[in-house]
Amino acid sequence: DMTMVLRVIIRNRLSENLRHRFLLNEPVDVILMFGQIMQRNSFTLMCSSLRAHHCPDDVNNPVKEVCPQDTDSRDGFIFARDIPDRSTQSYRVQFRSLILEKKLGDALAIHDKIVSKDKRLIDRSAYNILIWGCGKYGYSRKAYELYTKMKESQLAPSNVTYTSLFNSFANSPYKSESLKLCEKVLRDVKKFDINLNYINYHAMIKAYGRCGDILMAFDLVDEMMSKKIPVNSETISFLLQGCLSQTESGFILAIMIWGKMKQYRIPRIIQHYNLLLRITKSCGVKEAASLHVFLMKNPTFFLPISLLDTESNASENTSKLLPITKKSRDDSAFSNYDSPEKRYNGLGGLDGLLAMMKKDKIKPDIKFFTNILELVPDCDTSENEILNAMSINKVQPDDVFLCMLMKKRCSYNNYEGAKEVLKLFNEYNVKLNVLVYGILATTCRTANDAKMYLESLDSNEIRLNVQILGCMLNNACRSLDYQYIIYLMKQYKIHKITPSKQCLKSLANAHKRGRQIELDIDNNVDVPKKLRQRIKRISYKHFVMSYRPWIKLVRNSEADPWEQFTVKYEDD
Structure with a gap:
């Protein structure tokens, strides 16, 4: 019996996963993938024999004998053209391996050939892998196109599908277009009444935040809380990433989030400090008055109005960060924070930030000191303070930090100091x-x-x-x-x-x-x-x-x- 012979061979030659699939009555899948091991001629003959043994009553789709010239071998996988209902397991494996090899274009091209030329259908898992690949590289337009084809094939999108979709929107270089696609997909989510989990919400918050709609990102946090889905440190990280897209008001938004974390007992992590420093450098406080009006009209909003209204509800650390009075009602209250250096000093400077990190039981990393370096004044004194703090906290400089230090010294024409940095490369065994x-x-x-x-x-x-x-x-x-x-x-x-x-x-x-x-x-x-x-x-x-x-x-x-x-x- 051909099947019994193959069972013995597969048990000795294939992985545990493929043996399991064969025992679950999926012999065609195993044989198609087993073509990588066996010779081509014997493989095609056994494939037709096993197919006839497995589906003897298939009158509507009679199986022809598969000859070597009727098969197509590409990239180690066998494409048997005369098996109409071939499983897509090998396609899924191939798609994933190509994407991990940074060959997304090849995976998409194979998909187009399968669907348009060979008139074959792939399953939901294969679509999910392709959409995941598009999300990995920010190819939002193609991700949405695959999502549309998936629905046209009457395949129900899963939670994984929506996570990958929103990741593609978040990583896309075209933010305005991706924001429109976010709205379309969100309408589908509500229409089909999808039961979203915290991973879906995080992907959506990241997408809306990075694409510039920070208010929608906060609405999603409110929705999470109303559904009693925990808001954790990862959620805050995505919100702070959204603040980075708000160049006019991102800093004051980040400070409000910082104060709210204490109320909800959300532990801070090193990523929060690094994001806060990036926001301090890139974002301002110009729209503070209009933001205050919005917060007053939306009292259930995730962000508190405590920072602009009362100091009693704000966390102790927040009041130390920015001493804003309860009389503050317009942009003039934030005039002292109109430059990165002033905002950095408002956070307490290097000593103040390190003290807060010590209280939060967080150890600074090299990214923290690299971000600090971009905010301190252009002078040797400030730079040496950072180097001393790194030595105390046992943080060794890397190539990015040393390059940033060299660039900073060149920016204020301290070329001799820049040459001194070259000695630090040798001292810390960092390669040029x-x-x-x-x-x-x-x-x-x-x-x-x-x-x-x-x-x-x-x-x-x-x-x-x-x-x-x-x-x-x-x-x-x-x-x-x-x-x-x-x-x-x-x-x-x-x-x-x-x-x-x-x-x-x-x-x-x-x-x-x-x-x-x-x-x-x-x-x-x-x-x-x-x-x-x-x-x-x-x-x-x-x-x-x-x-x-x-x-x-x-x-x-x-x-x-x-x-x-x-x-x-x-x-x-």
Whole structure:
């Protein structure tokens, strides 16, 4: 009996998982995957024999003998074209392995071939794996398309499906489009009355927060609490991530969340401190008055009005963070926190934050000190305080921290201090990387400096990238050295590097400033001698003539971040 023979072979050759599937009367699945082990000819013959033995009464779908020329082997899996109801287990395995190998485009191409060309259906688990892959890389448009096809195939989306969908929206580079997709999927969730768990809610909070709708994220927290789903430290992390998207009012939102954690007895973790420091750097308090009005109209909102209304309900740590009085009712109350440095001091500075962490029984990590480094004043004293605190807390600097320290010293022209950082690389056994060379690019002040620097990159086999060129271009634009700018524009074309948005903005400012200085000279307006000489040089005229064609060229070469996933399936 063929089945008995195969049972013995599989028991000795296949994994426990596949043996279990075979014993559960799924022999076709096992044989299809067993094709990786057995020779091709004998595999196809046994496949047809076993199929006939397993489904003798299948009159509507008679099984043909599968010949070698009727099968398609690709990437180690056998595609038997003459078995119409073949299980999708091998597809699921292949999709997952391709996604983990960062080949999402290949997985999507195989799916398109299966569905459109071969007219086969895949099950819900296979769809979930593909949507999970799209979520991993932020391919929100394709994730929603797969979700739509899933419903058209009359496959009910599961909780895993919705988690992966909202993860794709959260990681998408196109926030406004993803926010619209969030609304569509949320309507489906309510329409089908899906019983959401805390993982679903976290994915939704993350998506709405990162896409800019922070109020909806807080509504979801309210919904969690009304359903008695615990709000924990992970929930707070996603809320703080949402605050990062609010550049105008994110800081005051984060402070309110910080005060509310005490009331709900939610323990703080190191990620909360790191996110708070990032918010302190990037977000302001400009919309405090309008936010106060909203909170007064929504008393059941997760955020408390205690910070703006009464200090009695605020946590002890919060009142120490920002001493805001009960009379505060407009933006003027927050005028003292209009810069990152002032907001950092409002948090208590390095000593105050370390004291709070000690009280919360949290040990600082290297990310904490890296975030602190971006907020302290530009001076050796503040930087040495951080290094001393790291030594006391037994935190060893990594390459990112040391590169940030070097960059900070270069920013206020402390080039000797930046060279001292190179000694710290040796002291802490940290290897030099491309980031170090990128920061050293900021020391290039002329086209000749840049030429020597690029030669050193070639000799050390360091590849020129957009960050290194961007540092040099920003310096050139700041000093209006048009000869230097033209040289760097040529390097972009030679190395086929697409400039960042910040570089294009710096270049546009250099063009605008040059035009304005030229007009001032024509109108006999007093212009510094150094700038007057640079405008009269031939390099400026060359820059004016080549600027617009160059901008047009690089903008046409800008790549869509999703282009890497649009791989077309080619037949053998």
